[in-house]
Amino acid sequence: MASSRDRQRKLARAKLDRQLARRAAAAKRRRQIQAAVGAAVVLALIVLSSAWALGAFDSKAEKKAAADVCVWTPQDASGNTNLKDVGTPATTGLPTSGTRAMTITTNQGGPITAELDLTSAPCAAASVAHLASRSFYDNTKCHEITTEGALRCGDPSGTGIGGPAYSFYDENVPSAPEASPSATPAPGQPPAYPKGTVAMIANPPGANGSQFLVFFKDFNPAKPAYPIIGKVTGGLDVVEKIGALPTVDNGSGAKVKPKTDVVIQSLTVGEPTTAPTASPSAG
Known part of the structure; x- marks a missing residue:
């Protein structure tokens, strides 16, 4: 009887270990996804900031310098x-x-x-x-x-x-x-x-x-x-x-x-x- 109970405890322990391992793997994947998303957001913000600084979102495009009509x-x-x-x-x-x-x-x-x-x-x-x-x-x-x-x-x-x-x-x-x-x-x-x-x-x-x-x-x-x-x-x-x-x-x-x-x-x-x-x- 003791031997049978020992096997059941080992099986239950193994099952718990597998569940914990799966949970740990899932948590790791979530962290990786969150890190990737965060990096993408940061990169997008950098690109948008650069574009803003360069005037990409100006409501009016800057006029080209007027050409000279006369030269003195x-x-x-x-x-x-x-x-x-x-x-x-x-x-x-x-x-x-x-x-x-x-x-x-x-x-x-x-x-x-x-x-x-x-x-x-x-x-x-x-x-x-x-x-x-x-x-x-x-x-x-x-x-x-x-x-x-x-x-x-x-x-x-x-x-x-x-x-x-x-x-x-x-x-x-x-x-x-x-x-x-x-x-x-x-x-x-x-x-x-x-x-x-x-x-x-x-x-x-x-x-x-x-x-x-x-x-x-x-x-x-x-x-x-x-x-x-x-x-x-x-x-x-x-x-x-x-x-x-x-x-x-x-x-x-x-x-x-x-x-x-x-x-x-x-x-x-x-x-x-x-x-x-x-x-x-x-x-």
Whole structure:
């Protein structure tokens, strides 16, 4: 009998050991699963935190840096004392369509009004507007009445080499007209620079600053070089009157200096507009 009871106790003990072993194994598996889940959660949090830091969940994507519309090249004012440092215009966010009104008041009669072409010459318009905002042109002289039929203005020094301490590239230079057999523009073609045209002039060519031309008669060269920036919309009769003034030697042998001072008392530029404006007139 004792032997039978011993066997039953051993069997019961073995069964209990197996149950305990199974429970221990199950508990171990649970711990492993919990550890794996915890590690996955931690990894997910790390990934989400990194993504958040990098802006993946920003409600608005960051805008790309705006591209430059114009480039302003610094000029050495210490090497040319006729240059005047008044800062530079903006390079981005500039209007590239429509027009801006420009008003020139001189000592020679009523105001001369013009429109600057923002589509064809946005950088020239931006430069003129910037300089006007700094009163750069005020109380300066138009120092030449050119042999090409234009007033040359915008150089405070009156030397032809003055301007701001920056320059910018050519825009909107007319194409060369179709040549006749004599290598001059064929007759009947519209002029490259009709009367009333406003254009930049640079010294050296291509390094535009502040100087500009206002044509009081048609000009049609074989090789156009002046970038057109706008046209006169009013006061063309004043421009023609100034163009008829007698001229004297400018000190370098050229008889282009107005005998009577032509002073720009003020030059202002209005805000950009896309509305149609008046065509050039003689009034």
